[in-house]
Amino acid sequence: xxxxxxxxxxxxxxxxxxxxxxxxxxMYSLTVSVFAIGGLLGSVIVGILVTxxxxxxxxxxxxxLVFIASLLMGFSRICGSPEMIIVGRFITGIHSGISLSVVxxxxxxxxxxxxxxxxxLVPSIFIGTGVFTAQILGLHELLGKEExxxxxxSVVAVPTFIQLMLLPWFPxxxxxxxxxxxxxxxxxxxxKWYRAxxxxxxxxxxxxxxxxxxxxxxxxxxxxxxxxxxxxxxVLSVMVINIGMQLSGIDxxxxxxxxxFEDAGIxxxxxxxxxxxxxxxxxxxxxxxxxxxxxxxxxxxxIGGFTMMGICCGGITVSLILQAHIPxxxxxxxxxVVGIIAGFCIxxxxxxxxxxxxxxxxxxxxxxxxxxxxxxWLSNFxxxxxxxxxxxxxxxxxxxxxxxxxxxxAAYVYVVIPETKNKTFMEISxxxxxxxxxxxxxxxxxxxxxxxxxxxxxxGMEHASLEFDSSSSVP
Numbered sequence: 001x002x003x004x005x006x007x008x009x010x011x012x013x014x015x016x017x018x019x020x021x022x023x024x025x026x027m028y029s030l031t032v033s034v035f036a037i038g039g040l041l042g043s044v045i046v047g048i049l050v051t052x053x054x055x056x057x058x059x060x061x062x063x064x065l066v067f068i069a070s071l072l073m074g075f076s077r078i079c080g081s082p083e084m085i086i087v088g089r090f091i092t093g094i095h096s097g098i099s100l101s102v103v104x105x106x107x108x109x110x111x112x113x114x115x116x117x118x119x120x121l122v123p124s125i126f127i128g129t130g131v132f133t134a135q136i137l138g139l140h141e142l143l144g145k146e147e148x149x150x151x152x153x154s155v156v157a158v159p160t161f162i163q164l165m166l167l168p169w170f171p172x173x174x175x176x177x178x179x180x181x182x183x184x185x186x187x188x189x190x191x192k193w194y195r196a197x198x199x200x201x202x203x204x205x206x207x208x209x210x211x212x213x214x215x216x217x218x219x220x221x222x223x224x225x226x227x228x229x230x231x232x233x234x235v236l237s238v239m240v241i242n243i244g245m246q247l248s249g250i251d252x253x254x255x256x257x258x259x260x261f262e263d264a265g266i267x268x269x270x271x272x273x274x275x276x277x278x279x280x281x282x283x284x285x286x287x288x289x290x291x292x293x294x295x296x297x298x299x300x301x302x303i304g305g306f307t308m309m310g311i312c313c314g315g316i317t318v319s320l321i322l323q324a325h326i327p328x329x330x331x332x333x334x335x336x337v338v339g340i341i342a343g344f345c346i347x348x349x350x351x352x353x354x355x356x357x358x359x360x361x362x363x364x365x366x367x368x369x370x371x372x373x374x375x376x377w378l379s380n381f382x383x384x385x386x387x388x389x390x391x392x393x394x395x396x397x398x399x400x401x402x403x404x405x406x407x408x409x410a411a412y413v414y415v416v417i418p419e420t421k422n423k424t425f426m427e428i429s430x431x432x433x434x435x436x437x438x439x440x441x442x443x444x445x446x447x448x449x450x451x452x453x454x455x456x457x458x459x460g461m462e463h464a465s466l467e468f469d470s471s472s473s474v475p
Contacts, residue, residue, distance in 0.1 A: 056170060
């Protein structure tokens with residue numbers, strides 16, 4: 001509300017006349033959705049960045065974007081410039097697009113396979129914590145006052161500053177150091193830092209086996225990724241779950257929660273507190289997913305989460321249609337909003353990023369994140385920009401579109417995507433190689449002719465015959 005007033009007053013000061021309601025809605029929709037356009041750009045350039053700077057290096061070097069965006073948004077009112085808010089949101093989106101691809105990639109590569117799912121969902125918990133923190137700070141008693149909104153927008157610099165102080169002390173991804181930089185000493189040092197008391201012998205041997213299988217393969221571009229028939233189903237799966245993640249309607253819920261609660265009949269003074277309550281649900285649901293993924297697996301969390309969201313989208317539609325006649329239905333609508341958020345945070349919020357890391361070998365992973373991230377942010381922009389107009393035209397029935405998408409993605413995951421829990425990256429690659437009906441030697445580049453031998457206490461390669469079964473663990 002305050003930002004819309006600022007936009008209108010800025011235009012009055014410039015031109016002497018204010019904005020029409022349609023133009024103001026368009027400007028605010030652009031402010032909301034330009035974040036996703038920045039995210040799209042960030043996800044497109046992430047492949048170049050992670051190859052040049054590494055996983056950790058990319059996260060550290062791109063923090064400057066947040067400080068620039070914070071300054072733009074923080075001083076926008078003093079300068080009387082709505083454009084500074086929009087540009088600041090765009091730059092913040094670029095950083096988010098980079099981070100949402102690099103962070104899961106980094107965590108997936110530093111995690112042992114028995115904890116990869118747990119660490120892969122940790123970002124979704126902290127995203128939920130960030131949302132909840134923003135909701136609390138946005139209350140009228142804190143930064144939700146008219147005079148404080150520029151400060152509120154610039155708060156994004158605080159967690160980034162903490163990250164910048166701590167992250168440089170952490171080692172780079174061991175898989176990146178060995179497979180792409182061929183630095184065995186740095187790999188051993190990093191693994192010892194991350195594994196402490198664990199035996200790292202088998203893990204280095206597994207990485208060296210993957211390195212040998214990729215010895216004649218450079219990091220693929222997006223175009224070459226689409227041309228590679230051996231990863232057709234992996235690419236399609238990444239596309240489906242990333243599009244489904246955003247077109248599930250969660251962004252419509254997040255961006256316009258206050259409007260949804262107002263339509264549900266909740267008194268205006270109570271809406272901010274109700275919205276803040278949904279933030280607690282996000283964190284709890286994220287914790288449930290995080291601590292259950294290694295027991296249940298990836299598939300149940302995605303199938304269950306998308307199915308729950310689909311059912312609740314239908315419930316919102318029914319509640320909005322009937323609440324004028326049955327007052328109790330407004331509570332059903334609020335319950336369904338909570339159900340959508342919970343279903344999303346249990347699985348669809350984090351598992352797609354984790355799955356993107358797990359379905360591909362090192363040479364394909366950056367391009368896969370570009371594809372998944374680009375579709376994710378493009379879908380995010382579509383929902384953020386189109387939903388206000390969809391809501392005006394279709395009303396309550398707009399949520400049926402999201403519900404249908406959620407149930408369709410759940411069905412796809414059930415039919416196509418195998419369980420990847422406790423599998424090495426090579427084993428997962430083999431499972432899809434069999435789905436493609438491609439000879440194993442083509443899918444893994446003659447890895448069956450390679451055998452590890454110990455060299456200076458760590459893995460080396462020699463030609464030999466080695467049975468490699470997808471159900472067995474890597475030697």
